[in-house]
Amino acid sequence: MFDIYAAFERILNDGQIATPLAAILALTELLENSDAGTMFELVKALNDGAEALKQKSSNPISINAGCELFIAFVTLFPHDSDNFTNLKKELILQGQNYAAEALTYRKKIAELAFGFIKDGSVILTHSYSRVVMQTLLLAHKRKRISVFVTEARPRGLGIKTAEELTAAGVPTTVILDSAVAYVMDKVDFVLVGSEAVVESGGLINAVGSNQIAIIARAANKPFYALAESYKFHRLFPLSQYDLPSHNSKILSFPRLPLPDSSTPETTSSVAKSSTSPPTQSQPDLVSPKITQEQISQNNPDVDYTRPDLITLVFSDVGSLTPEGVSQYLVGMFAG
Known part of the structure; x- marks a missing residue:
């Protein structure tokens, strides 16, 4: 079978x-x-x-x-x-x-996006994207660019982007995800890849993309997304929690064991502990160890960026506004 x-x-x-x-x-x-x-x-x-x-x-x-x-x-x-x-x-x-x-779509997108990259541009990118890498390497061959790359926790794929760009001779600096607002004033525009571009014209990409887009909008900086047309998806999320990848375990609170208040011994001990000052005979509470793996498992891999935060989507079918993506999707699935 x-x-x-x-x-x-x-x-x-x-x-x-x-x-x-x-x-x-x-x-x-x-x-x-x-x-x-x-x-x-x-x-x-x-x-x-x-x-x-x-x-x-x-x-x-x-x-x-x-x-x-x-x-x-x-x-x-x-x-x-x-x-x-x-x-x-x-x-x-x-x-x-x-x-x-x-397989030729990334080259088409890189050449299309290249026209929007000016000599001396400082670019912010997030996580790792093959089409973004191809675009940045093409721009580096013909123009002077510098790139800020987020770490992109929890998977840390921004490190891979930085290593490949540095190996190609592109001036690159890795920044903390929490430093995006700090660095945004130095940036000319944001350039990200995509997991999918949805029917609303919004973007699904590595978690953190949404907050980068919000900060870029507040700083009046363009936010560009690169997406092959096979990533266009008939999905219309209204919030982060409408994504197919969301489940009840994401961002959940751990259940802590509670004392059984139904027994007299427990009740009296709880009452005693609430009224009596701590003594040296009482054991100290031990803080639980929280690992990076636990943090990763309790956090999303992707998030949703609203269409009003996106300046343009560069694709093999052209440079599209978010509204243009919606129109293209309707036509694509109408035959």
């Missing part, structure tokens, strides 16, 4: 392939291995495969975007095939061709 998640992980091992694209390629392989004999069966198999991918991911947003795009493509694909077998072959070929073409 075909294991779609194993195929997805194998494809994702290629450092150039983003999560939505890996999901598309995994669904394409599912088509190759499917014994569906009708379009209804084929679409059902794709939906089941997409659901299997989502269930095994703690952050299914990018997977959802890729699966949604591919299933819509299969459903709306115009064809003149004389039988279902030929149609399946055509769909597989189109899926593979799309993936090959999608």
Whole structure:
């Protein structure tokens, strides 16, 4: 039996392939291995495969975007095939061709965004993004730029960005996530990547992006997002808690053991402790150890940035306002 998640992980091992694209390629392989004999069966198999991918991911947003795009493509694909077998072959070929073409999108976006980068620019970026890296390295070849990079806790991927930029000769400084407001006056604009761009024109990206956008707006600095079109997602969150990645464990308070007040001994001891001054015979309270792993598990990986905080979205389909993203999404899924 075909294991779609194993195929997805194998494809994702290629450092150039983003999560939505890996999901598309995994669904394409599912088509190759499917014994569906009708379009209804084929679409059902794709939906089941997409659901299997989502269930095994703690952050299914990018997977959802890729699966949604591919299933819509299969459903709306115009064809003149004389039988279902030929149609399946055509769909597989189109899926593979799309993936090959999608690998060129970062270069298109980098060249588009390059026109907005002036010589001598000081840029603030957040976390790690392949399309942002390609844009910054292109700008470094032709212009003078300097880059501030946030640490991007809890995953700390900003360190990876800083290391790669420094190795390429780009003047780079790592700043604390809590120092964004401190450094914003030195910045010409903010440049971030994306996990997804949603139907409202808002952005889902590494946690911290939202507060950077709020600070940039307060300082009257442009906030630019870079996103390949396969990251456009038919999702309309109204708050942070509407994201598919949110669960009840995020930012929850730990449950502390309480004394059992139902027994006389406990009641009297509690009353005594509340009225009597502490004595040397009473043991000191031991503070619990809080680890970085516990902090990471109790915090979100991504957050949502409202469209009114975003200046432009640079994509392979052009430079779009948040309203333009909404219009493009409607057209993309309308056939």
